[in-house]
Amino acid sequence: METFEEMDSSNVPNRTWGEIISHAFDMYKGIFLYAILALVIGAVVSMIIQPLSGLDSRSFSEEITSADGDFSSINIWAIPGMKLYSGLSGIASLLLTPLYVGIIYLANKYDFKQRLQVSDLFIGYRQNFLNIVIYSLISSVIIAISIGMCILPVLFVIPLLLLGYPILLFENATFSEALSKSFKIAKENYMVFLGASFLGLLISIAGILLCGIGIVATIPFYMVVMYSAYIAFCGRPKQLNFNN
Template sequence: MDNFSEFDTRGVSPIKETGAIISHAFENYKTIILYSIVTLIGVAIVSSIVSSILQSLVGYDSLEAQEIINDSLRNGDYSAISHIPGFRATMGLSFFVGVLFYPIYTGILNVLNKANYKQKIEFSDLFIGYKQNTGNIILFLVIANIAISILFVMCILPAIFIAPFFFLGLPIVFFENKSVGDTLSKSFELTKENYGVLLGASFLGILISFCGVFLCGVGIIFTGFFFIAVMYSAYCAICGAPRQLTS
């Protein structure tokens, strides 16, 4: 297994200010944007193919489902949606397929870290999450996504204010090889000490990532992973730039 050493002073780390973190993220992200684009397109294509195959296996007809959903929206009766043939199985399988791609996020962190050290990046660097602390990476992201999703359903404001407590979690679980429990504990502790900075950085990072949607939707290909760049830069600002991989 590949392992990370604790920290290094050679990598560039921004100061603990929201503006400095966003600026550092922009500079770093520009150097890896091609890898971000290829990854997003690749994940979208593979997900689409796998989802189509799984839908056919469970008898889910997307056209029929769309008609039922449209009728439910018009009539205000949403009970029919849950009775769409294959709907529940498709939702469950879609979630499972999405989970399988979670380690790719740490691949983006890895190439960002290499870019920060001005090191050569290889395409294989994107798949390191499938070798480095994979189980804890997936479990952390499942917990974080479920928690944030529940808060968004309740009200968008609680989600915005709670999200910073999870923001450093992915870099911690990946770069430091920590368990989920230790990751959550350290992430929450660091966030309490730097809440204002992380609130601003996480909000702007996610907002900029979603700005691509307004550019005819295609822009999301260019901005989709920017929030991970902000996540990495915030981690560097608060914890220091992590060392490069050692075999």
């Protein structure tokens, strides 16, 4: 596994969840427009997928309306195009993950006071793409299993995955190395990771309070929390250099 040289310790948050969230806020203020662009790109891809799958959104709406609150009776797989749409959406979500990892890279560039560019969002397609996608698949399965057990277990599992994407990006690690290192550091500092993850997720979904519109501006915040937690426990990585 290739590691990057640690830089000076200035502007590195203390290893507390409060310091990590505060640092993430400082970073997010400088990159949030790029983060919103990443979400818009993801939304456009989703809009393209629906007509390709032949999903009948009218039938889906009618099923929801006619259920009258009893959603257990709905057979979503009987809705025309739903199976194909789910399959294509799953594949698209995996392939879009490197785009969201680009938010972490932008936070790093902003941290180093480097000039930001739209092309920075796509670094995950040039740096360790395959391992990022595999890690995304594995972490999605872990989270899905946790949700299947109940909502509560997933809240305790998510902190263990907090450092995965920064490790993949800055250390060029394999998916197994990223999982192992993220789990190890999080277990040794679990309460800090739990606090940072919980508050980071809470802030990320806070936009729902603004009739759902504000979530576009807040949901990428969690990716920046990953970066702030990473530099708190692993140090600031050397700036990655790519010709944009």
